[in-house]
Amino acid sequence: MQRLIWILWPSFVVAGVAEAVFFTLVDPQELYLFGEAVHYSRLATYSIGFFAFWAVCAASSAFTCFLQGTVASGKS
């Protein structure tokens, strides 16, 4: 549980910041996905974007957590 919070919470905060910065600078209607213009509504793109950021950040946190765990218990 505690590990889950360590992974999900910081990534949530960083994803929020990344989302704000990215979509301030980039208009979602000007994005291209697999070579085609994004046709979702802006709200959908923002939401999907947020979860994508969150997932990427969570993956990074999880990796850090995993490496830490390996070091702490692996020295025997």
Place this chain on the structure above:
Amino acid sequence: MAQPAPRPEPSGAKVIPIREASLYEAHKKIYARSVTGTFATWRWAMVWFTQAIFYGLCWLEWNGRQAVLFDIVERKFYIFGLVFWPQDVFYLAILLIISALALFLFTAVAGRLFCGYACPQTVYTEIFMWVEKRFEGDRVARMKLDAAPWSAGKFARKAGKHAVWALIALWTGFTFVGYFTPIETLAGAVLSWQLGPWETFWIFFYAFATWGNAGFMREQVCKYMCPYARFQGVMFDPDTLIVTYDAERGEPRGARAKKLDHKAAGKGDCVDCGICVQVCPTGIDIRNGLQYECIGCSACIDACDQVMDKMAYPRGLIRYSTEHALAEHWGGRQIVRHILRPRTLVYGAVLTAIVVAAAAGLTLRQPLKVDVLRDRATLAREVEGGLVENVYRLQVMNLAEQPRRFVLAVTGLQGIRIANEQIVEVPAAATQSVSVRVRVEPDAGKRGANPIHFEVRAVNHDEVFVREKASFLLP
């Protein structure tokens, strides 16, 4: 926080396997006792103040639109008379700097004022605890209820509490989303069951977060999740006002009869009733000194003052004081005098300078922006009369809330002029893209790129004027 892994022993030495144990003890539910008093009144005043703003501001109208609306779909932020475009991200950065500096200043002066009185986590916890008390009673009643086996009565109390919590949470989620999509449209969509999938999702997401954070997580958010709690230490100094237990006056603590002359009996003023611990929303004992869990809510001050009144001892065994004041036995006036010290003066000066600069920038801001793009298809072409023509695309952004007409002009080369319509009409707070053909005699400049300027001026508003650089290619 995890401790760094211990260094491995040098090879050859006997190695003891180390198992890392959890550094957190199992979470114990905190049953905070409700409290009344000066600071509780202040806390409630702040609850009303902040929530009146949060729940109310989104319903205000201004110029026939929502007064405060972060319209992410249209990519425009409205704050009363101001309209911010993505190009104004600079002001967002300034706002963040101002917030950070204000936090530094307030923390240096009086500790975690924000946490104790204005943080949404504290405010919603306060509201949710009020509801909880209505349904389940105060501390002891709640502890009994939780320990009791399930019965119809217990179920009714719990269900009632959760129903009211859910209502508050959903209203909060609805209000939150109402700052990003116009709230009246949103309300209409809710009433006619035609809410879009993403609006529905975010209302429930935010409602769930409110319900979870204010109903269950409570002090754990402050203790384990809030970064501010971890670095507050660097913002404190010995002159910072913090909630302090006067150990010199209080110790040795202990129970005593009210009539006893406790000083003669060698006892301090603390009667060790434990009420300061019972009222603490984070469950700490302030008598152990300043701890990172303390959110500075002052509930223990109110509680202790009431006990002191009952014992007919002077108030303030627990009070706002500073490390220096406690050590040097300073009075209120000396504490106030030490509020002005280099640290707070520097924070204050920088804060004032940035606020003034930002305000000036906003006031002097041109309600017009122009972007010039060269037409990529044609670099330069020869047209009738031997003139050379370059084509540009001008994005004229009218930041004002009225439709406006603008006159386009171009300068920089002998005889340079615009060959097409020179008046452009832009609706209120909108962008108009116009194609502009610029012509000049072939010998008006050097070969290659020549600097020119587009000048855009509002009709009947001469002060609304923008000059934008571009380059003109001559073959």
